Amino acid sequence: MLSWEYPPRIVGGLARHVHDLSVALVQQGHEVEVITADHAGTSELDTKDGVRVHRLKMYSPQPLDFLDSVFQFNLNMMEKVVGLREKGVDFDIIHAHDWLVAYAAKALKHAYRRPLLATIHATEYGRNGGLHNPLQRYISSVEWWLTYEAWHVICCSDYMYNELHQFLQVPEDKLTVIPNGVKAEDFLPNAPDPAEFRRQYAAPDEKMVFFIGRMVTEKGVGVLIEAVPIILSRYPNCKFVIAGKGPAQDYLMRRARELGVYERIYFTGFVDDDVRNNLYHVADVAVFPSLYEPFGIVALEAMAAQVPVVVSNVGGFAEIIQHGKNGLHALPGNPESLADNILALLLAPGLAAKLKERAYREVIEQYNWSRIARKTVEVYAKVLNEYENTPWEGPLTPPQIEEQLLLSRVASFFSRYRGRYQSTGENLLEQLLKK
Known part of the structure; x- marks a missing residue:
């Protein structure tokens, strides 16, 4: 190799x-x-x-x-x-x-x-x-x-x-x-007190939307930033955790300030695997709004961690995630579409539970090494x-x-x-x- x-x-x-x-x-x-x-x-x-x-x-x-x-x-x-x-x-x-x-x-x-x-x-x-x-x-x-x-x-x-x-x-x-x-066993939480861990990022009564990936244009983080005020206008009690680093990070933070939503976003920078796993497990929605995605391993990670997923309908994401069956699709580069699909999961816990259960089963059966x-x-x-x-x-x-x-x-x-x-x-x- x-x-x-x-x-x-x-x-x-x-x-x-x-x-x-x-x-x-x-x-x-x-x-x-x-x-x-x-x-x-x-x-x-x-x-x-x-x-x-x-x-x-x-x-x-x-x-x-x-x-x-x-x-x-x-x-x-x-x-x-x-x-x-x-x-x-x-x-x-x-x-x-x-x-x-x-x-x-x-x-x-x-x-x-x-x-x-x-x-x-x-x-x-x-x-x-x-x-x-x-x-x-x-x-x-x-x-x-x-x-x-x-x-x-x-x-x-x-x-x-x-x-x-x-x-x-x-x-x-x-x-x-x-x-x-992915190996599902690699995405088990290990925080001694999950509630205490979650409080580092969001209040107990806040929903948490989680993104992890490189801070580059192709990952669509800018689309998520633009969607934040739309989501907050309809669901104010929400926090957004963005993990990762990259050349676009300064611009994204500046744009969040311009939109007046910087205080609602937690930019963590790089996180190790343990923190990543714990964030997956305390999140209410994982979102990956890529503009280009040959495969989309992060979608499998979220599925293995049993968190409901919203992805852009591009590349490998469109093949892994079947809209309404094991996750939801948003139009690529479209903040309104992304916001609508995130809100669909935040407002319908029953739908979120059904999607994440089916997604986990597929990871175990189809995407094992x-x-x-x-x-x-x-x-x-x-x-x-x-x-x-x-x-x-x-x-x-x-x-x-x-x-x-x-x-x-x-x-x-x-x-x-x-x-x-x-x-x-x-x-x-x-x-x-x-x-």
């Missing part, structure tokens, strides 16, 4: 996805090696739940910009794999998660003649509603390149299936939809069968020159995609291979 984030380094849903999938694969008898970025307080090699996690200790100079750091990260990732190979560690398949590991994934695929599988969790085009600057276009081209190099591509929803097929031109027979999942791991193994088996029956271009690489091929391919790659990295790639890997 190649992933730029892995717990305890958690930026978005990708980290938990890779972790839970890896653990489930090990539980089913498979061996999993995860190569990922370093994180403060962690060791270089950590084995937990049977998963061997190799974290990249960055001893090289700090890169000057974002793309520099991505290239350096991929070089370190290749260095780690070469070292593991020298120690006798082998692998049957390379599973890459998103574009940030594409460079290493491609080089390792061709150097070691192993099939590459890619999971695309989101696209740059979808995140930004288009490609508006050179960096976004560059990232999108790397996403296309990763899906081109991959033997097979996994995505998390029919929405993402269509996006990858239509925008990145991934052939339909190369795509498989496997949803994300054991089922997801089995489906992933089916894709692995299909890829390996095709791999074994398809002659690779050129002869198999003799073991004694594997690393030399890796060196030449990395140097060629950096020369092709960013010429100023050619010498860096050569020097670093030459030193590496002489160790």
Whole structure:
């Protein structure tokens, strides 16, 4: 597994996805090696739940910009794999998660003649509603390149299936939809006194509406802020708890002041898993008004925590939540629609109870990691069968020159995609291979 984030380094849903999938694969008898970025307080090699996690200790100079750091990260990732190979560690398949590991994934695929599988969790085009600057276009081209190099591509929803097929031109027979999942046992409350915990955020007689996610435009937090005065005009006894951090946070807080509702909103900033779980369990409604959502793992989290859910009718949310059956849909980007659906749950406790009960049952039956791991193994088996029956271009690489091929391919790659990295790639890997 190649992933730029892995717990305890958690930026978005990708980290938990890779972790839970890896653990489930090990539980089913498979061996999993995860190569990922370093994180403060962690060791270089950590084995937990049977998963061997190799974290990249960055001893090289700090890169000057974002793309520099991505290239350096991929070089370190290749260095780690070469070292593991020298120690006798082998692998049957390379599973890459998103574009940030594409460079290493491609080089390792061709150097070691192993099939590459890619999971695309989101696209740059979808995140930004288009490609508006050179960096976004560059990232999108790397996403296309990763899906081109991959033997097979996994995505998390029919929405993402269509996006990858239509925008990145991934052939339909190369795509498989496997949803994300959650472990319901990970969302149990642990507050000694739930009522006392709740009083930190809302008065006992106030209803609580809860959002958790990154403070970025695509998550639709601004839509929720605009909906707050509409809700308060009809249900004044309500508090809104917004958890998470991100570049839009200052703007959102300023906008709340402009609307005169800042005192009714609790901006918590980042919260850890324990606080998140307790907030889910004391909330009356969980709301996720995303403008773009490839899957929407937070909806599953809320369902697992047995809190009724309102989501925008976009992307993966539209597939997970069935309006009136296991949650409610709001029109994307529409504060009035969002307010109406939140109020529907606040004003009808019986409806809220029915929806959350059905939602919890679906999480247990359909979105468990054991089922997801089995489906992933089916894709692995299909890829390996095709791999074994398809002659690779050129002869198999003799073991004694594997690393030399890796060196030449990395140097060629950096020369092709960013010429100023050619010498860096050569020097670093030459030193590496002489160790």
